[in-house]
Amino acid sequence: MSDAPLIEIAQVFSILSLVSIGGANATLPEIQRQVVDVHGWMSDAGFADAFAISHAAPGPNIIMVSLIGWQVAGLAGLLVATLAIMVPSCTLAFIVSRTLSRWADHPAVSLIKAGLVPVALGLILASGVAMMRTADRGPLTIAIGLATAAFVVFSRRNPLWALGAGSALMVVAG
Structure with a gap:
């Protein structure tokens, strides 16, 4: 090389x-x-x-x-x-x-x-x-991105919940 x-x-x-x-x-x-x-x-x-x-x-x-x-x-x-x-x-x-x-x-x-x-x-x-x-700039990925940002900003929960929910949603939708 x-x-x-x-x-x-x-x-x-x-x-x-x-x-x-x-x-x-x-x-x-x-x-x-x-x-x-x-x-x-x-x-x-x-x-x-x-x-x-x-x-x-x-x-x-x-x-x-x-x-x-x-x-x-x-x-x-x-x-x-x-x-x-x-x-x-x-x-x-x-x-x-x-x-x-x-x-x-x-x-x-x-x-x-x-x-x-x-x-x-x-x-x-x-x-x-x-x-x-x-x-990927599809409507679903944009919605997941914005929802994740809102979840992290306004929630006191662990961001891993958003990671799991977004992943599960993509699996179900895919």
């Missing part, structure tokens, strides 16, 4: 790692754009499947990047993608946390933290919208 796909995987995910304020899900629209539109590593449907599997599986949602790496270049791709999405952001978080602990009393630190909250929330909201666009 050529090293070219591994280098591309490392480049894409290491850059995205550094801007993943709010976690990897915050960069989901850009991950989707890079994986589907720019590099053609997966189709929209394959990307949506990887998203669903990674969020249904136990463990961190970052599993999605590992699945993409596996799809592109097997075990080596999985390892490169996982390390590329984790190492830069972990290193940056360590350096920033050390710096912020030294300057914790400075007013600019509080302002920076307050400014990052809406940025992270906006990125996460954009991720949800981007994933709705990649999913």
